[in-house]
Amino acid sequence: MSGPAAKAYFGRRYMLSASHRLHADALTAEENRAAYGKCNNPHGHGHNYVVEVVVGGPVNSETGMVMNLVDLDLAVQTKVLERFDHTNLNLDSLFEDRVPTTENLCRTVFDLLKETLPADSLEHVRVEETENNFFECYGA
Amino acid sequence: MILLTRRATFSASHYYWNEAWTAEKNEAVFGRCANRNGHGHNYTLEVTVAGEPDPVTGFVVDLKWLKDVMEREVLAAFDHRHLNLEVEEFGKGKLIPTTENIAITAWKRLAPAIKKAAGAQLSKVRVYETPEIFAEYRGGE
Numbered sequence: 001m002s003g004p005a006a007k008a009y010f011g012r013r014y015m016l017s018a019s020h021r022l023h024a025d026a027l028t029a030e031e032n033r034a035a036y037g038k039c040n041n042p043h044g045h046g047h048n049y050v051v052e053v054v055v056g057g058p059v060n061s062e063t064g065m066v067m068n069l070v071d072l073d074l075a076v077q078t079k080v081l082e083r084f085d086h087t088n089l090n091l092d093s094l095f096e097d098r099v100p101t102t103e104n105l106c107r108t109v110f111d112l113l114k115e116t117l118p119a120d121s122l123e124h125v126r127v128e129e130t131e132n133n134f135f136e137c138y139g140a
Numbered sequence: 141m142i143l144l145t146r147r148a149t150f151s152a153s154h155y156y157w158n159e160a161w162t163a164e165k166n167e168a169v170f171g172r173c174a175n176r177n178g179h180g181h182n183y184t185l186e187v188t189v190a191g192e193p194d195p196v197t198g199f200v201v202d203l204k205w206l207k208d209v210m211e212r213e214v215l216a217a218f219d220h221r222h223l224n225l226e227v228e229e230f231g232k233g234k235l236i237p238t239t240e241n242i243a244i245t246a247w248k249r250l251a252p253a254i255k256k257a258a259g260a261q262l263s264k265v266r267v268y269e270t271p272e273i274f275a276e277y278r279g280g281e
Contacts, residue, residue: 008240009276054276059244062158063169064236069273070171 009123010066011054014076016085019046020100023090044088049102050128051080051109055121067121079112102129110137143263144200145188148210150219153180157224159233178222184268185214185246191260201260213249218242239275243267247277 021044022036032040039045053076055067084092089100098104106127114122128134155178156170166174173179187210191200223230223237229245230237247265254262268274 006244006277007280008243009278010240011274011276013272059238059240062160064156064238064241066240066275068169 005058005061007056008059008066009054009056010069010072011052011123012069012072012076014051014053014081015048016051016081017046017048018084018087018089019044020089020105021045022099022101024099044090047129049105050126050134051076052126052128053109053113054123054126055117056123057118057121067118072117075113075116079116080109083112102127102133102135106135106137110139114139141190142193142200143188143190144203144206144260145186146203146206146210148185148187148207148215149182150185150215151180151182152218152221152223153178154223154230154237155179156236156238157233158236178224181269183218183242184271185210186264186266186268187246187250188263188265189254189257189260190263191257194259201254201257205257206254209250209253213253214246217249218246239267239269239273240277243275243277247279251279 020039021041022039023032024035027035053072055072057066059066084105089095089105092100094108095104098108106125109127110122110125113125122139124136124138126134126136155176156173157166157176158169161169187206189201189206193200217227221227223242224233225231227237227245229235229248230241235241235245243265246267247262250265251262254260262279264276264278266274266276
């Protein structure tokens with residue numbers, strides 16, 4: 001069996017539900033309110049985030065795969081979903097010094113997965129906060 | 141440069157099996173996808189072409205033309221078929237019809253036809269196996 005040794009991309013969409021509050025300690029109460037609007041409400045609010053993870057690489061000629069879905073699932077499950085699903089993002093140590101905007105969540109997820117997935121396999125991470133807004137991180 | 145994407149759906153069955161491996165290894169690597177009786181999906185095919193809008197029509201390509209190309213080159217062969225048994229590229233264990241290989245195969249079927257459209261080129265092919273799982277091919281080796 002010989003498959004084309006072509007580079008392809010493989011992705012999966014996962015869901016996680018979490019709460020957050022957008023509030024920067026460096027800003028005054030008024031400045032926070034101006035910057036973040038209702039996202040600054042003191043008790044926080046939540047989203048059903050969709051986390052789309054895309055890996056890229058040569059298609060293995062024996063399996064026909066870029067990466068076994070089981071391995072991708074395991075990485076996302078252990079590094080991302082177990083950490084963030086049904087939690088308050090502001091209380092996670094990774095957001096001690098960073099506001100848990102979806103931009104920062106996206107980059108954080110990218111960094112967590114980059115550490116655990118095979119070298120150079122992670123193409124990008126996309127986090128959809130609602131159906132109408134999303135953020136993408138390609139590293140760098 | 142404008143990217144234009146058209147979607148189409150097809151339904152097909154497949155299974156994953158490497159003839160060079162033992163049954164145990166196939167089952168270990170491919171799990172439930174190795175069931176030799178096959179299983180099926182509603183696939184979504186997304187074809188993206190790139191080009192400049194024609195100064196007269198404002199089109200990168202005519203969407204109806206692209207629809208016909210997708211229908212003729214891919215859907216006519218894949219829709220309501222067993223990919224392992226009925227699609228030439230995957231026949232006799234030549235190539236495992238993973239989502240990655242379906243995307244690459246669709247690209248190879250589409251590229252020559254799309255090349256004929258003046259000013260547009262195939263940019264990427266994305267195949268969703270389920271709404272959550274997809275593979276993408278952008279050409280090249």
